[in-house]
Amino acid sequence: MRIFLGQRAWLLQRLTALLILLFVVLGAAGLLAGATPSYVQWHAFASSSLGAVLIVLFFGALCLHAWIGIRDIVLDYVHAPGVRLPLLALIGIILCAVLLRVALTMAAHFLPGA
Amino acid sequence: MRISIYRFNPELDVGPHMQDYDVDPDSGDKKLLDLLVRLKTIDDSLSFRRSCREGVCGSDAMNINGRNGLACLTALSTLKEPVLLRPLPGFPVIRDLIVDMTQFFAHYHAIRPYLINDEQPPERERLQSPEQRARLNGLYECILCACCSAFCPSYWWNPDKFIGPAGLLQAYRFISDSRDTASAERLAYLDDVYRLYRCRTIMNCTEVCPKGLSPSHAIERIRLALLRESS
Incomplete structure (x- = not known):
């Protein structure tokens, strides 16, 4: 898992931060411009293919960013291997579950009969 | 008093x-x-x-x-x-x-604080241009007093694995030396979740250095050098 170590993890953390920032700025700009969407509009956005891709992309970046950040905190403060490994596994499972849930929810719009 | x-x-x-x-x-x-x-x-x-x-x-x-x-x-x-x-x-x-500074100097030795150059030496000396020499300013002046590493929370947390600001400043001093030919190996050694990337850019090192040096700047340059090396 070289991608989650050393320089690549550092780079990934920064790239995902930029992506999250882009989404947050665009969202905030939309709200400031007075475009407060109703539930129907949100639902329509999430049901469109572009909206679904953007939402999955946002949560993907968020989970990846959170994983690297929390892993760093664990590496700094939790030194006992008996605690560190289960804790990292638990965090990894939670983040994967969040991402899976988002992906399945978005995919449900496009499945037949949805 | x-x-x-x-x-x-x-x-x-x-x-x-x-x-x-x-x-x-x-x-x-x-x-x-x-x-x-x-x-x-x-x-x-x-x-x-x-x-x-x-x-x-x-x-x-x-x-x-x-x-x-x-x-x-x-x-x-x-x-x-x-x-x-x-x-x-x-x-x-x-x-x-x-x-006890044993660990501190073990990190210093680990970054191989000497010029590595296996090429045939010239008759007199390996020359540098004024620009190449200027790149060492702000790096070679370190006196290894350990004020920076001992003020770095990341070093407190992982003193056995994180090289620390003093060692990394010294590492960059040799990476940026035009006479050294082992930059790639030096960077490969530092590309590690502990050795270099425990630095959280807290910048206590730069704040406290009694010689006015900036280890955090050197660490940033190492990260950029690694980025260039991998691209």
């Missing part, structure tokens, strides 16, 4: 304690080290390292009023009383203000 000093003698004391001293500086006492040397004549059990007394050897690094610094460069006139003197934080204490 009141000075409160961390005292610990492992042969006699169960634990460390602070001991207060009241001492009047002589007209010739300008720096904190002058006063410590005077104190040593009053209480010869007080232990601290010192050598050059002019900020070159880096022996008398200690925590002065909560901030790491060199006693020989700290002017008495700038100190708030009572002056609290403790050993460098995060380092194992040998006795009083003397700390």
Whole structure:
């Protein structure tokens, strides 16, 4: 898992931060411009293919960013291997579950009969 | 002047304690080290390292009023009383203000602090242009006093694995040297979740360096060099 170590993890953390920032700025700009969407509009956005891709992309970046950040905190403060490994596994499972849930929810719009 | 000093003698004391001293500086006492040397004549059990007394050897690094610094460069006139003197934080204490720097120098040796060049040496010397030489400014002046590493929370958390600001500054000094041909190997060694990437850019190192150097800047340059190397 070289991608989650050393320089690549550092780079990934920064790239995902930029992506999250882009989404947050665009969202905030939309709200400031007075475009407060109703539930129907949100639902329509999430049901469109572009909206679904953007939402999955946002949560993907968020989970990846959170994983690297929390892993760093664990590496700094939790030194006992008996605690560190289960804790990292638990965090990894939670983040994967969040991402899976988002992906399945978005995919449900496009499945037949949805 | 009141000075409160961390005292610990492992042969006699169960634990460390602070001991207060009241001492009047002589007209010739300008720096904190002058006063410590005077104190040593009053209480010869007080232990601290010192050598050059002019900020070159880096022996008398200690925590002065909560901030790491060199006693020989700290002017008495700038100190708030009572002056609290403790050993460098995060380092194992040998006795009083003397700390064990074995781990610190192990990291320094691990970055191979010497020029590596297997090419045939020229008849006289390996020349550098003024620009190439200028790249070493702000790097070669490090005296390895450990004020930076001992003020770095990342080093406190992982002193056995994180190289620390002093070691990384030295590593960059050789990476950026035009005469060194082992930059790729040096960077590959540093590309590790612990050795380099424990740095959280807290920048305490730059804040506290008694020589005015910027280890955090050097660490950033190493990260950029790694980025260039991988692209």
